[in-house]
Amino acid sequence: MPSFQTRLKITGLRPGNPPESVMDAAVEALGTRHHVEAHQLQIAGGVPQLNLRFLVEASEYSGENRQAVESAAMMRDAVERVALTGSISVLRRSRGKWLPV
Template sequence: MPSFRATIQITGLRPGHAPAEVMDMAVAAVAAAHVVEANQLDIVAGVPRITVRFMVEASEFDAENLLARKAAAAMEHGVNTVATTGAVRTARRSAGKWLPL
């Protein structure tokens, strides 16, 4: 199964939400349709950034990419219910490298 990752900057929390809810929401949004391989939190230039790595059912190349983009959009939508964010970025693992979609 092809591997993808979705990354999004977290610029703030919405009132009444705890920091842990952000990653929980991101993982749950992706896991609703795909197998989540890993997740991580990084601080880049003082800004939190979360990454969720997941697999998409193998099919045709463009269809796999479309499913990955939809998963990233679902993650962005879910995370935006608990936090404010930057744009989501999606990448596909190919020959040991992450290639942007």
């Protein structure tokens, strides 16, 4: 199964939401469609960033990429309910490297 990673910048919390609700929302949303292999919060350029690694069911290459991008967008929508977000990226693991989709 192909492995993907999505990186989502978090620029703030919506009122009434604890910090842990951001990762919870991301993992829950992405987990409804794919197996989430790992998740972590990093600081990139002084901005918090969610990194989630997930598997997409094997099919044809462009279909796998499309599923990953659609799922990342769905995950972002879920996170937007509890936090303000910045840029998002989707990467695919290929020959030991993470490459942009």
